[in-house]
Amino acid sequence: MLSELTPPTAAHCPRSGSRRDFLWQSGGGLGGIALANLLCSGSASAGTEPGVLTGHLHHRPRAKRVIQLFMAGAASHIDLFDHKPALEKHHGKQSDFGEHVEAFQNGLGPWMRSPFTFRPYGESGKMLSDPVRALGRCADDMAFIHSMVGKTGVHSQATLLQATGFQRPGFPGAGAWISYALGSESDNLPSFVVLPDHRGFASNGPKNWDTAFLPARHQGTIIRPGLPNPIADLRADPKSFVTDEGDREGLALLKTLNRRHQQSAPGSDSRLEARIRSYELAAQLQLAAPEALDISGEPRHILKLYGLDQQPDSFPSRINVPEEITYFGRKCLVARRLLERGVRFVQIWSGCDNGFPRRNWDSHEDISRDHGPLAEGMAVGAAGLIADLKQRGLLDDTIILWTTEFGRMPSTQGTTGRDHNPYVFTNWLAGGGIKGGTTYGPSDQWGYKPAERDKPTHVYDVHATILHLLGIDHEQLTVRHNGIDRRLTDVHGHIIPDIIA
Numbered sequence: 001m002l003s004e005l006t007p008p009t010a011a012h013c014p015r016s017g018s019r020r021d022f023l024w025q026s027g028g029g030l031g032g033i034a035l036a037n038l039l040c041s042g043s044a045s046a047g048t049e050p051g052v053l054t055g056h057l058h059h060r061p062r063a064k065r066v067i068q069l070f071m072a073g074a075a076s077h078i079d080l081f082d083h084k085p086a087l088e089k090h091h092g093k094q095s096d097f098g099e100h101v102e103a104f105q106n107g108l109g110p111w112m113r114s115p116f117t118f119r120p121y122g123e124s125g126k127m128l129s130d131p132v133r134a135l136g137r138c139a140d141d142m143a144f145i146h147s148m149v150g151k152t153g154v155h156s157q158a159t160l161l162q163a164t165g166f167q168r169p170g171f172p173g174a175g176a177w178i179s180y181a182l183g184s185e186s187d188n189l190p191s192f193v194v195l196p197d198h199r200g201f202a203s204n205g206p207k208n209w210d211t212a213f214l215p216a217r218h219q220g221t222i223i224r225p226g227l228p229n230p231i232a233d234l235r236a237d238p239k240s241f242v243t244d245e246g247d248r249e250g251l252a253l254l255k256t257l258n259r260r261h262q263q264s265a266p267g268s269d270s271r272l273e274a275r276i277r278s279y280e281l282a283a284q285l286q287l288a289a290p291e292a293l294d295i296s297g298e299p300r301h302i303l304k305l306y307g308l309d310q311q312p313d314s315f316p317s318r319i320n321v322p323e324e325i326t327y328f329g330r331k332c333l334v335a336r337r338l339l340e341r342g343v344r345f346v347q348i349w350s351g352c353d354n355g356f357p358r359r360n361w362d363s364h365e366d367i368s369r370d371h372g373p374l375a376e377g378m379a380v381g382a383a384g385l386i387a388d389l390k391q392r393g394l395l396d397d398t399i400i401l402w403t404t405e406f407g408r409m410p411s412t413q414g415t416t417g418r419d420h421n422p423y424v425f426t427n428w429l430a431g432g433g434i435k436g437g438t439t440y441g442p443s444d445q446w447g448y449k450p451a452e453r454d455k456p457t458h459v460y461d462v463h464a465t466i467l468h469l470l471g472i473d474h475e476q477l478t479v480r481h482n483g484i485d486r487r488l489t490d491v492h493g494h495i496i497p498d499i500i501a
Contacts, residue, residue, distance in 0.1 A: 067401070165463060305387060306381055332381035350378055458493070
C-alpha cells in the first residue's frame with residue numbers, strides 16, 4: 001500500500017484547518033495517513049492525546065502506568081497464596097462455619113487441605129504454593145491483600161465488579177478511567193490495551209473494558225499476541241474483494257459522511273469522533289504494532305525469564321504446563337514492550353468462559369487438575385514481568401495488580417473441587433509506590449472470611465489506592481452521567497496506607 005504513495009514533503013503539511021482533516025484529505029489509505037502523520041509531525045509522539053488531568057494531577061504521582069492480571073473463573077486463594085495450616089490439620093473432617101452459609105452450588109463438604117505444598121520465600125517468608133513458586137523470587141516486591149470481599153458469587157456480576165467497580169453493565173472499565181484521566185503517551189498505540197485469553201473471553205466479554213459514558217476512544221483495544229492476525233480487521237484480507245484503490249475511496253467517502261454528520265450536531269456524540277480517531281489509530285498501528293508485538297528480537301535470556309525457551313518435553317509429567325507458560329509468558333512480555341512504547345494500561349486475562357472441560361479457574365471438580373497448569377503458567381510469566389520491569393527501571397513507576405472475581409471455599413465440592421467463595425479472596429500488587437514484602441488483612445483460619453469481620457477490603461479500596469499512586473484523588477475523578485457524578489469507586493473506597501511504601 002505504501003509503495004503506491006508519494007510521501008508528503010514539508011510543503012504538503014497543513015497550514016490551516018485541523019491536522020486530522022489534512023490527513024484524511026491527503027489520501028492514500030490507512031498506511032498513507034500514518035506515513036503523512038509521522039512525516040509531518042516529525043515524531044511518533046508529537047500527537048499524544050492528553051487526559052482530563054494532564055498537567056493537573058491532584059498530587060505528586062508515584063506511578064504512571066498499570067498492568068492488571070485478571071484470573072477469570074475465580075482463582076483459589078487458599079491453594080495459591082493464603083496458607084491455612086488449620087485445613088491441613090482438620091482435612092476430611094466435616095466443615096463447620098459457625099453460621100449458615102449460602103453456597104453457590106453444593107460445596108459445603110468436609111474441610112479440604114490444598115493439594116499443593118506451601119513453602120516460605122524471600123526475607124518476608126511469604127508462604128506460596130508449589131504451582132506459583134516462580135513468584136518466590138519476587139515475594140519481597142509484592143504486597144498481598146488476603147481480606148478482599150465481593151458482593152456476589154455469580155461470575156458475570158463479580159467479574160464486572162472487579163473490572164469496573166459495578167456489578168451491572170454500563171460502567172467504564174478501570175483502564176478506561178485511567179486512560180480518560182491521564183491520556184496517552186503514544187501517538188501510535190492505544191492508551192488501553194486488552195490481551196484476552198487465547199481460548200476466548202471471560203464472563204461479560206468486552207463489557208469488562210468498555211467505556212460506557214466516557215469518550216469512546218478510551219475503550220480497551222483487543223490484541224492477541226502470537227496469532228497470525230493479532231489485531232482483528234487491521235488490514236484487509238488479501239483474498240477478499242477489497243483493493244487498495246477501493247480502500248482509499250471507501251475511506252474518503254466515510255470521512256465525508258462522518259464529517260458532514262459531525263458538523264450537523266457538533267459535540268453530540270463522542271462515538272463519531274472516536275470512530276474517526278480509530279481510523280487514524282488503525283493507520284498508525286499498521287506501522288507500530290508489528291514492531292511492538294514482534295518478540296523475535298528479544299535476547300535468549302529475556303525469553304528464558306518469561307519461560308518462552310521451554311520445549312514441550314520440559315515438563316513431561318505435567319499436562320498443558322508448557323502451553324500455559326508459553327501463552328501467558330508471551331502476553332506478559334508483549335505487555336512490557338507495550339508499556340515501553342507508551343501504553344498506559346494493559347489488561348491480561350487468564351481463563352475464558354467456555355464451560356467444560358475447564359480452561360479457566362472455576363475449579364468445581366478438581367483443583368489440582370485445573371489450577372496446576374494455569375497457576376504455573378501465570379506465575380512464570382508474572383515473575384518474569386516483575387523481574388524484567390525491575391531490571392529496566394520500569395517497576396518503580398508501573399503498578400501490577402493481580403486479581404480474580406472471588407475466591408473458593410475451604411470445604412470440598414465433590415471430592416477434589418471447591419465452590420465459589422465471595423466472602424474472602426486475595427489480591428496482590430507490586431511496583432510503583434507499593435510496599436513489597438507485606439501482607440495486609442488476613443483471612444480467618446479456614447480462609448472463609450476476613451479474620452477481622454468488621455475490616456473487609458473491597459475493590460473500591462484497591463482502585464482508590466491505585467488512583468492515588470497515579471496522582472489521582474478517586475473522589476475527584478468524576479463524570480456527570482444521568483444526573484449523577486459517577487466515579488470508578490462509586491460512593492465508596494479508602495486508600496490502603498499499609499501497602500504504600
